[in-house]
Amino acid sequence: MQTAITTFDDAPRRGLPWRSLEFVVGGLLTGLMVLLVLFSPLLFPDRGAAMDLAARLSAPFTNWSHILGTDPLGRDVLARVLVGGQISLMVGVLSVAGASVLGVAIGLVAGYYRGFWDMLLMRCVDVQLALPFILIAITFISILGGGLGNIILFMILSQWVQFARLVRGMVLSVREREYVQAARAFGVRDLAMLRHHVLPNVIGPVIILMTLNVANNILLESSLTFLGLGVDPLIPSWGGMLADGRTYMQTAWWVSVFPGVAIMLTVLGLNLLGDWLRDRLDPTGKTR
């Protein structure tokens, strides 16, 4: 949605980042979760695999060696939640890296040269909007099988369109600006033009979309794994733990509650950062 009239209140909030509550809370949450997940192999050398059979299904906050309790096999819930986060973060970062590189390149070319490729891109956008995404994911994954690589591949294949659409829209307006016209008059070649004059002017909203998509793909991966279509159930992951925990919900709520809390804190942190970036980098609200 394009903002027609920008009121004073709606103007982007400038100033030091730590003056913004969104930046501080979002940054702390994201930073904390990322650090804990990255360093979890140091904190828990057994990577959450050790079974303490004497302490099976022990409740959280009662036993200092298992702060968040244990699952039905006596494995530490905290260790498994932190180690399981590695899968989520990896899927989130790699899928968005792939989708954004592909999408930005295609969006630049389509918006700059228009014509046939542009039309083809817009038809891809139409199709993508009409697809019940999760059903296609399920179909796709039952063909290729689950697994980390295929999930990431699928996310790239289905999400580059979002980046391409965003970039194309912005390039259409940037290419008509005076500085681009001037550069063209000076004989700047197309590739240099895209790199030095067009790309820097469209990169802000792309970064916002990247942040929000990392958050989104963490949710998506957990859904797919929960449905049994994602990561191997033997590898600890947030979605897989939730699927396991669901069976023991009546007796051990903590097994299914804490992985969900971990997802929520990570995604909330990223969403807050995304919102803050949007206020700063995208005052016209293209990525809204």
Place this chain on the structure above:
Amino acid sequence: MVSGFVLKRVLQAVFVLLVVTLFVSYAVRLTGDPAIMLAQGAGSVTEQDLENIRKGLGLDRPFLVQYGDFVRGALHGDFGRSFMGGTPVARLIGDALPATLSLAGLSLLLSVLVSVPLGIQAAIKQGKGADQFIRIVSLVGLSFPNFWLAIMLVLLLSITFPLLPPSGWDGPASLVMPALTMAIILSATNVRLVRTAMLETLSAQYIMVARAKGLAERVVLYKHALRNCAIPLITYIGLQFGNLIGGIVVVEKVFNWPGLGTLAFDAISGRDYPVLQATVTVLSLVIVLVNLLVDMAYGLVDPRIRSK
């Protein structure tokens, strides 16, 4: 002009449906051989037996011929028969569609009832405590997976306080939890949309005029402002409809709700091509139709759109 716009959008919708069905029919045929699934438990099976099963199901013909048959049948409301038990697929879809649509309808309704007043409050108190609170709650709502919310609701409302049935169809009470799950997830997005749309509308000059001539604030907000931001809102909800359906598919699975999502999951595990193909086609058709209707409505209300 109007008919040109309508024709163009209808052609676009048909194109989208063709691509979607083509993709899905091709993809479902790669998922595995239904003949092997059907032959399981029949003792020793020779390659000849498998061949006969495939022939019986019409799977030995070229892909495009099968696809052509599918499209011809679908246009007449005939989606073939299920590989499992031979029930006509159209009947399976007919049984499941009302369940999905009632879930979609009720959750949309609930979320509109919640998100419109909250979004308006956030917009008029922009930057103040109420606005910050509503924004943060909605952001939290966007930050957990829908199936986790479903599990938490079951934990709260079926296990801790046994008020509602945890899954399946057990009278209208079964609709409450799936609809609540979807409504909460949808409201988180919609509150933000209403807030943004309202902020834009409230800065318009006719709102200043309405206030200046002394209209009650309630009339200004709900009559003048809300009507004018209805157009962008409806458009955006139309664009989000694909996500809504995707969410419903997962939530149906968690609650074992007898709708199209559950039907599709069962079809995938049973390699039941005709059922899967028909389910995805019907869901895509619903999404495409909703978007088409939204565009038409938009075009009717705002003449500037028509000529584009």
